[in-house]
Amino acid sequence: MTDPAYVISLAQVRLADRPQVGDKNAWLGEMMEALSGGGVSVPDGFVVTVHSFREFLASNDLNEDLFEVLETVDVSDPDALARVSVEFRDRIAKAPFSHSFVQQVCQAVEALETRSPECSFSVRASLYGSPVSQLESKLNVHGGEGVIDAIKSLYVALFSERSISYRAYQGNSHREVSLAVTVQAMVRSDLSISGVMSTLDCQTGFDQVVLLNATYGLGEAVTKGMVNPDELCLYKTALEQGKSPVLRRKLGSKTQRLIYASDGSGVEAQPVDDEDARLFSLTDGEAEALGKLALCIEKYFGTPVDVEWAKDGLTEKLYILQANPARVETRAQSYERYQLKGGSSVLAQGRSIGQRIGSGVVRIVARTEDISSLRDGEVLVADHTDPDWEPAIKRASAIVTNRGGRTCHAAIIAREFGIPAVVGCGDATELLSTGQLVTVSCAEGDTGYVYDGQLPYEVERRNIGSMPDLPFQLMLNVGNPDRAFDFQRLPHAGVGLARLEFIINRMVGVHPNALLQYSSMPPSIRAQIDRQMAGYASPVEFFVQKLAEGIAMLAAAFAPHKVVVRLSDFKSNEYAHLIGGDQFEPLEENPMLGFRGSARFTSRSFAESFALECRAIKWVREEIGLTNVEIMVPFVRTLAEAQQVNDVLADNGLVRGEQGLRVIMMCELPANALMADEFLHYFDGFSIGSNDLTQLTLGLDRDSGLVAQQFDERNPAVKKLLQMAIGSCKKAGKYVGICGQGPSDHLDFAVWLMEQGIDSISLNPDSLVETWLHLSHVSNNA
Known part of the structure; x- marks a missing residue:
């Protein structure tokens, strides 16, 4: 482009033309030219240039007095902001376009109609220096006159209260705003x-x-x-x-x-x-x-x-x-973690945005004209947010909406202002009431919760830009796939424990046998299953795919580091709590010592269900290609079970050693440590489960208030068994790690394990950084 023009074909625009066509148009034109061969198709259209906008203002004497007032208005004063906005929008709406401008636009519309007969048009703003527009698009616009009217409406909207406030909030000069317009044939x-x-x-x-x-x-x-x-x-x-x-x-x-x-x-x-x-x-x-x-x-x-x-x-x-x-909040050198320190009833829930926590009094806003009632620190609750609300939204401590996804207006604004938001609740405006005190938590994964009352919480901020070296590896225990992308930002050597039962409980919620025998389930259970499996082809495919999705999220987040997936270790009473579970599970006096672990995997009554677990793991490794997934087998009581579970895995296409597959055994029974040399013939190493090992060694139930005070992984008897297990693995040249709770709770226990030469310790995310720094200090001063 050389001389300023009113209208330019989108196909002629390039990135270098951004000052005259705005960022959006420059990207569109560049893609039309450079990426069409790669299959990127951009709808045909033309650009109304920045020159057109500036000439419109100048020819109608709207330059100096308009911008002088805008630069001085107090945007925190709603009344002053509204007066200025109304005055200038009215002046712009009444100002005429030049004859030559109208003529060029109409000619461009006619040419586009010739190339795309019976089309209507989208008319969108394209700002220079701001790739994301704050102006509303006009869709299904017809003819030259309709396009002219739509262009004028975008010029008017540039001086709406929200646009003026947004520029002030961003520190952008009103005087330097460069507005172009995109006109394209509508995609049907x-x-x-x-x-x-x-x-x-x-x-x-x-x-x-x-x-x-x-x-x-x-x-x-x-x-x-x-x-x-x-x-x-x-x-x-x-x-x-x-x-x-x-x-x-x-x-x-x-x-x-x-x-x-x-x-x-x-x-x-x-x-x-x-x-x-x-x-x-x-x-x-x-x-x-x-x-x-x-x-x-x-x-x-x-x-x-x-x-x-x-x-x-x-x-x-x-x-x-x-x-x-893409716009994203970057925190590469630090880790910020919000954590609730109390609990209460959940009033509403939806998609979490922002990973923060906020609390305050609810303010339900049903109409745009009511947004001015929102006070500082209140929780904005609405069906969905309107772009015109932006001047007021930044006063909110949190946002809750009935509708919307992770890319809706409320989500974008929440991230930009650093406000927690729970979107897509469905019925939040019915469940909550204006004046009600609530806490909005987006710090618990993909699901955000609105709790009754004001709950205490704390914020932990850690600098994780560079961590000191350690003589062994620290891994993470991660049970919630929704937190995988967040936790992978922590320093780590992978995931040492991903519990499959957590994924089944959170993402499936149905007993696998109930899905396998769906047609014979009572109508009430089938109705619950139907709700759970919406969108999936069949009950069985629902189980396999949801399980695969949970595993894949973890494996992709931490790749190329290994992710050790423990096969489901539900006890019979826990399986019974799943939908349909009470139809299949036995009543056991002591489920901890009952039908669980490898005994279940090798049982005929559970064979089909276990095959579904294997299908999910096989899908992740082979179809998605995430071969960093390894398998951990829990609660192996005997050498016969060790052989049998390997045979069952192989029968289901998971052959130890093929495509680099490692099968780790959970060392959690005294028998596992006492006969470690023999068990290691069947596995590629041990991951020590200190919780069950301590209970079974000391003969106590840590959930019993009568004896729980004696539960301690640092007991000499437990340590002796741990030394035996670690020593056997070292002698055999096989992996040995620990994924139990002990090292997360006791720094001295983590130090002892390091001194024993363990290969890795897998920690809860909230204790990782502190443990890492402590172990480094001990190691450097040894």
């Missing part, structure tokens, strides 16, 4: 699906995944938080290697879709049928295709990206509507 996603994706996890900054949100209809429903979208997490390495990339699926409620308005212009919401809402809106194949497009864009621009996409319901073609650098 009103007849199909659309959404957004990001090439990193925006919560933690973990950059080895693509997070993909999808819904029926136009994608504005996702960005505005009108729906709880489906969410898929894709593993980049699997995408690049042509393997199955899906790490996790979360079914959204998708109660409505945005479609073209019945009067022919604009858009409107339409209810989604219950049957469609219970299905994922996109297939794994479509998710994979979108993930590859995201990687193509990220690779070209050399930075993680946020992308808006849409599928045309007429042509079945995928389009990229927008791409820009």
Whole structure:
């Protein structure tokens, strides 16, 4: 481009043109030119330039007096802000466009209509220096006159209260705002699906995944938080290697879709049928295709990206509507951990945003005109947030919404302002009341909770930029896949204990035999199973895939370090608590010493269920390619069981040694330590379970208040057994670690284990840094 122009074809725009076309248009034009060969399709369109905007202001004498007032207005004064905004929006709305401007825009519209007959248009803002616009898009716009009106509405919206306040909050000069406009042929996603994706996890900054949100209809429903979208997490390495990339699926409620308005212009919401809402809106194949497009864009621009996409319901073609650098809170050199120190009843729950905790008095806001009632430190509760609320939202201590996903307006604003948010609760506005004191916790994983009352909490901040060397490895105990991306930021050598029963309880919730025998279950149990398995093809596939997703999330987060997955170690009373569990589990006087561990895996009554566990692990290792997953076998009582469980694993395709598979035995019975040399013939090493080993050595139940005070992993008898186990592993040249609670609770016990030459200690995340520093100090001063 040389001379300033009113209108430029989007295909002619490049990154170097950002000052005249804005960031969004520059990226779109660059992708049209450079990435079309990689399958990236951008809808045809044109740009209304920054020059057009500046000339409009100048020709209507709107420059000096307007910006002088804007630069001095007190945006913390709602009344003053409203007066200035109303005055200037009115002046801009009444100011005319020049004849030549109107003529050029109409000609560009006609040319676009010639290339794309019967199309309507999207009209969006593109700001220079701000790839994410604060201005609302205009969709399903028709003809030159409609486009002219839409452009004017964007100019007007640039001086809304929220836009003025946002620029002031960001420290940006009003005078330097450079607004261009994107006009594109609409993709008919009103007849199909659309959404957004990001090439990193925006919560933690973990950059080895693509997070993909999808819904029926136009994608504005996702960005505005009108729906709880489906969410898929894709593993980049699997995408690049042509393997199955899906790490996790979360079914959204998708109660409505945005479609073209019945009067022919604009858009409107339409209810989604219950049957469609219970299905994922996109297939794994479509998710994979979108993930590859995201990687193509990220690779070209050399930075993680946020992308808006849409599928045309007429042509079945995928389009990229927008791409820009991803926004994420980076805390690479520090670790911040919020932890509740009390408990109360849960009033509402949804998707957690921000990993923080906030408390305050509830303020339910139903309409835009009511947002001014929000006071400093209150908890904003709404059906969904509106962009016009932004000047007031930063006063909130937390946000709670009925609708929305991780990329909705409320989520984006919460991250930007550092406010905890729980989105997509469904009925928070009904469950909570204005004036009610609550605590909003986003520090417990993917699910956020609203608790009754003001609960105490603490914030731990650690500098983890560089940690001292140790003579052995420290690993992590991680039971919740939702926290995997967060915990992987800690210094670590992998996961020493991932409990499969935690994943089954949290992500499945149904007894595997009840799923295998679904058709013979009582109607009430089948109804519960139906609710749990919504979106999955069958009860069995639901179990296998959800289990695989939980394992894969952990394995991908900590790759290439090993992740030791312990096969399910539910006791019979714990299995009975799962949906349908009471139909299959025996009543045992002492479940701890009963039907558990390898006895269950080698039993005919549990053979089919155990085969499902093996299928899930095999899927993660072979289909996704996460061969860093290793297997841990719990509660092996005899050498005969050791042989049998290896045979059963092999029968299910998990052969020790194939594709580097290691099978570790949980050393947790006195017999395991006493006969360690013999047990090690069947396994690649030991992971010591100090909890059960201590109970069985001392003959006490740590859950009994009468004798629990005697429970101590540092007891001489326990230590003697530990020395035997560690010594046998060292003699055999095999791995030995510990994953029990003891080292997390007792620093002196961790030091003793280090002195015994153990290969690794697996710790709870909250004790890792402190233990690491203490062990380093002892090691350096030994």
